[in-house]
Amino acid sequence: MKGLKIAVIGAGSTYTPELIDGFIQRKNELPVDRFYMMDIDEERLEIVGDMAGRMLKANSMDCKVIKTESLEAALHKADFVIVQIRVGKLDARVKDEKIPLKYGMIGQETTGIGGFMKGMRTIPELMKIAGMIEKYCPDAWMINFSNPSGMLAEAVLNHTQTKMIGLCNVPVYMIRSLKPLTDGFGDVTIDYVGLNHLSWITGVYCDGVNILPEKLMEVDNSGKLKNIPNSEFDAGLLKTINAYPCGYLTYFYYRDRQLKYLLKEEKTRGEICREIENELLLLYQNPGLAEKPPMLDKRGGAMYSEAAVSLISAIYNDKNEIHVVNTKNNGALDFMDKNDVVEISCRVNKNGVFPISPKGPVNEHIKGMMRMIKTYEKHAVKAGLYGDYNEAVKAVLIHPLANDYNQIKGALDELMEAHRYYLPQFYR
Numbered sequence: 001m002k003g004l005k006i007a008v009i010g011a012g013s014t015y016t017p018e019l020i021d022g023f024i025q026r027k028n029e030l031p032v033d034r035f036y037m038m039d040i041d042e043e044r045l046e047i048v049g050d051m052a053g054r055m056l057k058a059n060s061m062d063c064k065v066i067k068t069e070s071l072e073a074a075l076h077k078a079d080f081v082i083v084q085i086r087v088g089k090l091d092a093r094v095k096d097e098k099i100p101l102k103y104g105m106i107g108q109e110t111t112g113i114g115g116f117m118k119g120m121r122t123i124p125e126l127m128k129i130a131g132m133i134e135k136y137c138p139d140a141w142m143i144n145f146s147n148p149s150g151m152l153a154e155a156v157l158n159h160t161q162t163k164m165i166g167l168c169n170v171p172v173y174m175i176r177s178l179k180p181l182t183d184g185f186g187d188v189t190i191d192y193v194g195l196n197h198l199s200w201i202t203g204v205y206c207d208g209v210n211i212l213p214e215k216l217m218e219v220d221n222s223g224k225l226k227n228i229p230n231s232e233f234d235a236g237l238l239k240t241i242n243a244y245p246c247g248y249l250t251y252f253y254y255r256d257r258q259l260k261y262l263l264k265e266e267k268t269r270g271e272i273c274r275e276i277e278n279e280l281l282l283l284y285q286n287p288g289l290a291e292k293p294p295m296l297d298k299r300g301g302a303m304y305s306e307a308a309v310s311l312i313s314a315i316y317n318d319k320n321e322i323h324v325v326n327t328k329n330n331g332a333l334d335f336m337d338k339n340d341v342v343e344i345s346c347r348v349n350k351n352g353v354f355p356i357s358p359k360g361p362v363n364e365h366i367k368g369m370m371r372m373i374k375t376y377e378k379h380a381v382k383a384g385l386y387g388d389y390n391e392a393v394k395a396v397l398i399h400p401l402a403n404d405y406n407q408i409k410g411a412l413d414e415l416m417e418a419h420r421y422y423l424p425q426f427y428r
Contacts, residue, residue, distance in 0.1 A: 003033025004316070007078040007137075009071070009129060010085040010146070011037035011052075012044030014280040015304055017292040019082065020052045022305025024059045029313045037067045038074035044281065045069070051284040058290035071129065075136040080312050083129060083144045087121040088422045090277065093270035095418045097262075103411040104403055106251055106259050107268070109227065110147045110197050112401030113408070116380055117415045119151045120392070121422040123384030126152050130162040141315060143167055143308055150196030153326040154341040155381045165353060166326025166341065167311065168196055169303040170246050175201075175324070176303075177220050178244075182206055191358035192324050192345045193333065193366060198252075198373050199343050200243040203360040210360055212244065219244050227269050227300045229261050230254070241365055252369070252400055273299060311348060318350040325353055332357045335367045340374050372398060387425030392416075 006023070008016065016037070023032055037052065039045040049067040056063045068074055075081060086093070096114035097107035107114045126146065133142055142164040144152060153166030175190060181204065182188045191203035204212040216238050231247040238244070251258050262268075276299050283293050307323075314321040322345055329340045332355035336342060346353040379395035382388055396402045396412060420427055 003031050004079045005034045005036065005077060006032055007036045007038065007074040007081045007140075009038050009074060009081060009083045011067070012039035012041045012048050013084050013086070014048070014277045014284075014296065014299060015084060015145075016048045017051055017055060017284070018296055018304045019084075019308060020055050020305075021292050022309030024055065024061065025305070026309050026313050027059065027061050029317055030309070032061070032063055034064045034066065036074040036078065037065060038069065038071060040069055042069060047281055047284050051289065054287070054290040055292070071132055072136060075129075075132050075140075078133075078137040078140045079316075081129075081133055081137065081140050081142045082308060083126065083142060083146055085122065085125060085129075085146045087118075087125055088419060090270050090274045092121065092419060092422065093118070094268055094274070095415065097268040097270050099415050099418060100411050101259075101263055102414075103407040104259070105407065105411060106255065106262060106401050108251060108401075109270070110149075111248060111251055112399055113396050113411055113415065115148045115151075115197075116392070116396055116399070117419060119148050119380055120384050120416075120426075121419060122146055122148075122152060123155050123381065124425055126156060127160065127385070130156050130160040130164065133162050134160065139163075141165060141312075143311060145304065145308065148196065150198075150326050150341060150343060151377045151380055151384075153196075154377050155385060157328055157341055158339055158381075159385065163352065165311065166196065166343075167307050168326070168343070169307050170197065170199065170248070171324035171343070172303040172307050174199075174244065174246060178204055180220075181211060181215050181218060189359060190345065191360055192343070193358055193362055193370075194246070194343050195341075195370055195373055195377070196326050196343045197246065197248040198369065199246045200241070200249075200366055202243045202358060202362055202366065205359055213242065216242070216244060227273075229265075230257060242363060243366060255401065314348040315350060315352070320347060320349045322346070322356070323348045323353070327353045327355060330355055333362070333370075335362070336370065336374065341377075342370075372400070384425070387423070387428065389426065392426075 037049045053065040096117050100107035100113050106112050149166040149168050156164045185206035189205040203210045228247045231250045326343050329336045329342045345356045376398040379391050383391035396408050402408050
């Protein structure tokens with residue numbers, strides 16, 4: 001049997017041991033014989049790459065770990081390409097979080113004007129990776145975890161031929177939180193509908209009966225994501241929207257509360273993550289450490305490997321499983337365009353991912369929010385691809401986490417100047 005080549009782009013990430021642990025858990029399902037660890041940060045690549053090698057060896061996985069700064073070498077004849085890049089590193093994230101606050105706007109890594117800026121930095125790099133995949137491993141699947149995952153999938157899937165799937169650990173959390181309600185039932189079907197970080201569970205069908213309306217108040221909505229403060233939802237809100245929302249929707253449903261919280265915090269989440277990462281990198285340098293440390297959970301990437309490696313196994317082993325991913329709608333949701341990238345339950349097998357239409361109706365509130373944010377994403381993708389400043393302004397003007405034109409323009413101009421080095425499409 002031919003061994004699999006896995007390319008990890010952005011392998012210096014402190015998340016990588018989480019990813020490697022996923023492959024260890026599924027070593028009997030996936031015959032991996034080569035991990036090509038690629039990163040432009042040589043120091044981090046050495047530290048994390050060595051840690052990955054120790055983990056594999058400790059679990060009797062006879063895999064080569066090749067550390068490289070060459071994208072071409074990593075991609076050449078790869079079977080799966082896992083992308084987890086952060087352009088500008090955490091320093092850029094901190095600017096995305098802090099600068100909007102000066103203009104009365106939420107600064108967040110993946111949504112609002114902060115998430116927009118991350119998209120502007122990341123789209124050109126992801127498009128470059130996609131182009132090189134088409135050249136060096138055209139049959140490979142790109143599994144992308146870089147944020148904003150939905151916007152990036154919108155760009156790659158509609159502007160390249162790359163077989164790309166956008167992933168997030170939020171659906172894994174949400175579906176697992178329903179387990180106490182669904183235990184004991186034989187046939188369970190979950191309607192998961194939305195965009196990345198703008199999603200809802202709209203139905204939980206147990207033996208053919210939707211139990212969500214009567215059980216909605218029993219769902220644990222306290223929020224398990226480390227990077228979202230105050231992520232609880234009021235009972236009245238849940239009844240009003242008649243769905244179980246993802247934690248990121250607290251930024252939309254409780255904007256004032258979240259803005260006040262962020263304004264009074266001494267450190268942004270990015271600054272906290274920077275401290276955690278420094279501690280993790282020190283831990284990873286311990287030659288006696290050969291398993292992911294508990295501290296990694298503080299970074300917020302739990303379930304990352306569950307989402308990524310289980311998806312790879314479903315494709316490779318033709319499992320025909322259900323996974324929630326970001327992919328083209330292809331008619332699954334009749335209120336969205338065919339080519340709109342949505343986050344939805346899909347059947348996954350060796351031929352790819354196939355969106356599944358929800359069993360029950362999607363209410364007009366959810367439809368309206370999805371259409372609005374999809375319009376924002378389409379303007380954002382044009383801005384990111386072509387360096388079109390007017391498209392950038394149009395995008396942020398639509399987003400409900402932004403303010404009026406003068407504040408938006410002030411924040412956008414300051415952010416773009418702060419990130420000028422990473423925005424070549426705007427500063428040719």
